[in-house]
Amino acid sequence: xxxxxxxxxxxxxxxxxxxxxxxxxxxxxxxxxxxxxxxxxxxxxxxxxxxxxxxxxxxxxxxxxxxxxxxxxxxxxxxxxxxxxxxxxxxxxxxxxxxxxxxxxxxxxxxxxxxxxxxxxxxxxxxxxxxxxxxxxxxxxxxxxxxxxxxxxxxxxxxxxxxxxxxxxxxxxxxxxxxxxxxxxxxxxxxxxxxxxxxxxxxxxxxxxxxxxxxxxxxxxxxxxxxxxxxxxxxxxxxxxxxxxxxxxxxxxxxxxxxxxxxxxxxxxxxxxxxxxxxxxxxxxxxxxxxxxxxxxxxxxxx
Numbered sequence: 209x210x211x212x213x214x215x216x217x218x219x220x221x222x223x224x225x226x227x228x229x230x231x232x233x234x235x236x237x238x239x240x241x242x243x244x245x246x247x248x249x250x251x252x253x254x255x256x257x258x259x260x261x262x263x264x265x266x267x268x269x270x271x272x273x274x275x276x277x278x279x280x281x282x283x284x285x286x287x288x289x290x291x292x293x294x295x296x297x298x299x300x301x302x303x304x305x306x307x308x309x310x311x312x313x314x315x316x317x318x319x320x321x322x323x324x325x326x327x328x329x330x331x332x333x334x335x336x337x338x339x340x341x342x343x344x345x346x347x348x349x350x351x352x353x354x355x356x357x358x359x360x361x362x363x364x365x366x367x368x369x370x371x372x373x374x375x376x377x378x379x380x381x382x383x384x385x386x387x388x389x390x391x392x393x394x395x396x397x398x399x400x401x402x403x404x405x406x407x408x409x410x411x412x413x414x415x416x417x418x419x420x421x422x423x424x425x426x427x428x429x430x431x432x433x434x435x436x437x438x439x440x441x442x443x444x445x446x447x448x449x450x451x452x453x454x455x456x457x458x459x460x461x462x463x464x465x466x467x468x469x470x471x472x473x474x475x476x477x478x479x480x481x482x483x484x485x486x487x488x489x490x491x492x493x494x495x496x497x498x499x500x501x502x503x504x505x506x507x508x509x510x511x
């Protein structure tokens with residue numbers, strides 16, 4: 209895989225982008241919390257400004273990724289992140305950071321992620337042959353999680369020693385670098401380019417496909433609740449508790465770095481273990497009628 213130039217560029221772009229993403233959480237959280245008069249509510253508003261556009265525009269991002277070359281769509285998403293975080297960095301460094309402008313810049317980052325993620329999921333098909341995709345995904349996951357550890361530690365250190373604004377400025381520079389690298393990845397001509405169907409008709413068709421598959425929307429609802437809890441803990445509760453009781457950004461950085469180390473271990477396991485049917489359940493499985501977990505498993509099997 210590492211002798212393939214297209215994959216090398218893609219791997220470098222994703223690694224650098226993840227490095228930029230890892231700089232951001234600690235810097236954004238403590239940059240906002242250290243503003244005069246800021247509270248947990250202030251941080252929640254800023255993070256909501258980022259999360260809501262990421263959800264609202266995600267389906268539209270999927271349509272865009274189907275209509276245009278995915279490397280260019282990803283480049284646009286990386287540049288959006290670079291601009292958004294550069295704006296927040298400038299506000300924190302200048303000391304003038306009104307909440308509405310912070311929310312607006314965070315919303316730009318959220319919109320950029322909504323454009324980026326669907327194309328990122330699909331571009332592996334354009335870059336990697338089918339027989340090598342598990343290896344490619346494992347290598348990308350390994351590189352991203354190593355970058356996550358390095359980014360969390362480096363970003364946290366920058367927040368402690370230099371300040372949150374400098375850390376976010378570094379994050380913006382990394383996103384811009386990733387945009388240049390992903391633009392250099394050559395992908396084949398897109399089969400859906402120049403489609404005559406409207407965006408709304410594509411969104412309706414996608415929604416019909418989504419709701420017609422029970423296993424799919426059940427899993428989405430399940431993970432929505434999981435992400436709800438994780439975002440509350442990682443985005444707001446953890447930084448607030450770390451600032452009040454654990455000594456600040458350094459402690460929260462250590463917590464997140466420990467989590468990332470565990471992710472690296474999981475990816476290393478995925479590189480070695482290659483099950484042919486990783487989600488297969490025994491045919492003898494029968495759900496307990498009043499068990500939610502059994503019901504979820506049964507829906508996945510029958511779906």
